[in-house]
Amino acid sequence: MITCVVTYTIDPAKTREFEAFARAWMDLVGRHGGVHHGYFLPSEGASDEASATRAGSDARVALQKPASAPG
Numbered sequence: 879m880i881t882c883v884v885t886y887t888i889d890p891a892k893t894r895e896f897e898a899f900a901r902a903w904m905d906l907v908g909r910h911g912g913v914h915h916g917y918f919l920p921s922e923g924a925s926d927e928a929s930a931t932r933a934g935s936d937a938r939v940a941l942q943k944p945a946s947a948p949g
Contacts, residue, residue, distance in 0.1 A: 882931070884931075885927060887926050915930075915931040
């Protein structure tokens with residue numbers, strides 16, 4: 879099992895776009911046999927950082943970026 883932790887810097891003006899991106903990622907990881915453990919944001923204070931954890935038995939599933947992913 880391979881587990882990836884990804885850290886994102888979120889533009890506060892684009893939180894809706896990030897939510898759509900996050901939902902798409904969760905669906906794709908599940909569809910390809912991985913497990914997405916969710917997105918984690920700080921619970922206190924102002925921050926533009928978020929992280930996500932996903933795992934899969936195939937490195938390609940754990941590491942791939944969906945076609946709609948920015949950058």
